[in-house]
Amino acid sequence: MRGRILIAEIRGFCSGVERAVQLVERAAAEGPFPVRVLHEIVHNESVVEEFRKKGVLFAEELDPAWEGGTLIFSAHGVSEKVERQARAMNVNLIDATCPLVKGIHRKAVELEREGYRILLIGKRSHREIEGVVGRVHRPPVVLESQHDAETVEFEPGAKYACLTQTTLSVDDCAGLFRILRRRFPEIRICGGICNATTARQTAVKKLAARCGRILVIGSGKSSNSRKLREVAESCGAEAILIASIAELPDSWLVDGDIGITSGASAPEHLLREAVEKLTALGWTLER
Numbered sequence: 001m002r003g004r005i006l007i008a009e010i011r012g013f014c015s016g017v018e019r020a021v022q023l024v025e026r027a028a029a030e031g032p033f034p035v036r037v038l039h040e041i042v043h044n045e046s047v048v049e050e051f052r053k054k055g056v057l058f059a060e061e062l063d064p065a066w067e068g069g070t071l072i073f074s075a076h077g078v079s080e081k082v083e084r085q086a087r088a089m090n091v092n093l094i095d096a097t098c099p100l101v102k103g104i105h106r107k108a109v110e111l112e113r114e115g116y117r118i119l120l121i122g123k124r125s126h127r128e129i130e131g132v133v134g135r136v137h138r139p140p141v142v143l144e145s146q147h148d149a150e151t152v153e154f155e156p157g158a159k160y161a162c163l164t165q166t167t168l169s170v171d172d173c174a175g176l177f178r179i180l181r182r183r184f185p186e187i188r189i190c191g192g193i194c195n196a197t198t199a200r201q202t203a204v205k206k207l208a209a210r211c212g213r214i215l216v217i218g219s220g221k222s223s224n225s226r227k228l229r230e231v232a233e234s235c236g237a238e239a240i241l242i243a244s245i246a247e248l249p250d251s252w253l254v255d256g257d258i259g260i261t262s263g264a265s266a267p268e269h270l271l272r273e274a275v276e277k278l279t280a281l282g283w284t285l286e287r
């Protein structure tokens with residue numbers, strides 16, 4: 001009997017990833033060489049590997065000894081200190097930070113100027129959060145969980161505002177906002193989740209309403225891809241996050257409909273390969 005393959009209406013590369021990838025592609029073709037990228041340009045092993053094959057170098061830290069060539073900031077953005085260091089180096093600097101992440105940087109600076117203490121919802125170790133934290137003088141308090149929101153201390157008389165990482169779960173953040181508002185009703189909730197993240201989560205919810213099993217193509221390092229799996233599960237679907245179809249366990253190859261989506265940093269060819277494998281095994285793509 002096998003089943004249908006249902007594809008999420010909105011999935012895959014967002015505009016910020018598309019832009020970052022194009023900037024590296026152009027630099028890899030035109031130089032000046034060597035081309036170095038600070039951090040993975042986007043969180044996807046396949047994208048990074050393709051660029052490595054073209055000679056692009058990836059580094060976790062700036063090295064002041066770099067001389068000449070091109071230096072590219074990843075889509076996740078960097079702190080002000082790193083940007084200042086890079087601008088002082090003798091390199092051709094390309095800033096591939098997503099414009100929406102830059103919008104969060106600007107908002108954080110504006111809020112601090114207006115006298116707000118900033119609470120930042122996100123993952124402490126994520127490059128985007130490191131970049132936002134490094135844009136203001138007084139480090140924001142990072143909240144990773146409902147427990148953090150329940151226990152963060154509010155200083156009497158201080159003003160508070162809340163920003164978020166761009167790639168979080170809309171529903172999870174709404175829960176944290178409720179807690180913060182209950183504990184500190186005057187808090188200014190500024191949000192931060194981008195439209196690309198919201199649209200992909202809405203699309204995966206629609207998919208979960210139509211089928212009970214969902215493959216999310218994306219890297220385990222990709223925040224928005226992990227959230228797509230969590231959102232699908234929260235809608236009652238069985239969901240799995242895989243970097244490529246080669247990782248799909250045989251236990252998933254049982255008859256029944258399968259939904260597929262992909263994270264904002266996952267190239268479309270990975271989704272096509274998944275569809276090709278499933279159709280070769282007897283599933284039917286619904287058009």
Ligand code: SF4
Pocket residue numbers: 014015016017075098099100101166167194195196197224264
């Ligand atoms: S997920 Fe959103 S913030 Fe991140 S790169 Fe894409 S558009 Fe930009």
